Amino acid sequence: MDIKILCFGSLDKDFFIKSFNEYQSRIKNYSKFEVIELKEEFNKEEENNKIINSKAILEKLKSYSEYEIICLNVNSKIVSSEELANIINNNKNFKRAKLLFLIGPSDGFSKELLEQKFTKISLGNITLPYQLFRIILAEQIYRSFKIIKNEKYHK
Numbered sequence: 001m002d003i004k005i006l007c008f009g010s011l012d013k014d015f016f017i018k019s020f021n022e023y024q025s026r027i028k029n030y031s032k033f034e035v036i037e038l039k040e041e042f043n044k045e046e047e048n049n050k051i052i053n054s055k056a057i058l059e060k061l062k063s064y065s066e067y068e069i070i071c072l073n074v075n076s077k078i079v080s081s082e083e084l085a086n087i088i089n090n091n092k093n094f095k096r097a098k099l100l101f102l103i104g105p106s107d108g109f110s111k112e113l114l115e116q117k118f119t120k121i122s123l124g125n126i127t128l129p130y131q132l133f134r135i136i137l138a139e140q141i142y143r144s145f146k147i148i149k150n151e152k153y154h155k
């Protein structure tokens with residue numbers, strides 16, 4: 001399996017970097033795993049930032065056309081850890097599956113991006129800052145593998 005996270009910015013605090021690296025190395029026991037970071041445009045008004053940053057995502061995704069895109073969006077359907085594991089496990093050719101998780105910019109995604117035929121999910125009815133969310137997502141991906149493989153993991 002091949003999993004990528006496409007996101008904005010980079011982790012700039014030691015405790016974020018350490019936490020992410022921990023889950024990253026755990027995920028790598030199950031799948032190829034890579035983070036692709038885009039530079040975020042902050043300088044315009046909110047609506048324009050959304051459009052500019054979402055266009056940058058859509059442009060980048062052209063290089064990943066063979067990947068199934070899973071867009072993380074606060075206002076989309078909330079999924080449980082088991083449901084996320086099902087999404088990851090859904091592919092008939094599990095070992096060869098290619099999944100790209102998309103974390104949005106600070107102002108969220110544009111209408112154009114949200115209209116794409118991506119799987120869109122929320123991890124809960126709370127908005128998390130992007131650095132923290134990257135770690136939560138990595139933990140949930142790791143947890144998904146534990147669920148899929150029916151392996152023990154602390155509750």
Ligand SMILES: C[S@@+](CC[C@H](N)C(=O)[O-])C[C@H]1O[C@@H](n2cnc3c(N)ncnc32)[C@H](O)[C@@H]1O
Binds near residue numbers: 073105109124126133
């Ligand atoms: C700071 S948040 C963006 C908040 C923005 N106001 C919005 O409504 O999308 C940055 C990114 O983190 C991710 N994110 C944060 N909390 C999330 C949640 N509970 N579920 C899914 N994605 C979340 C999303 O990808 C979001 O685009």
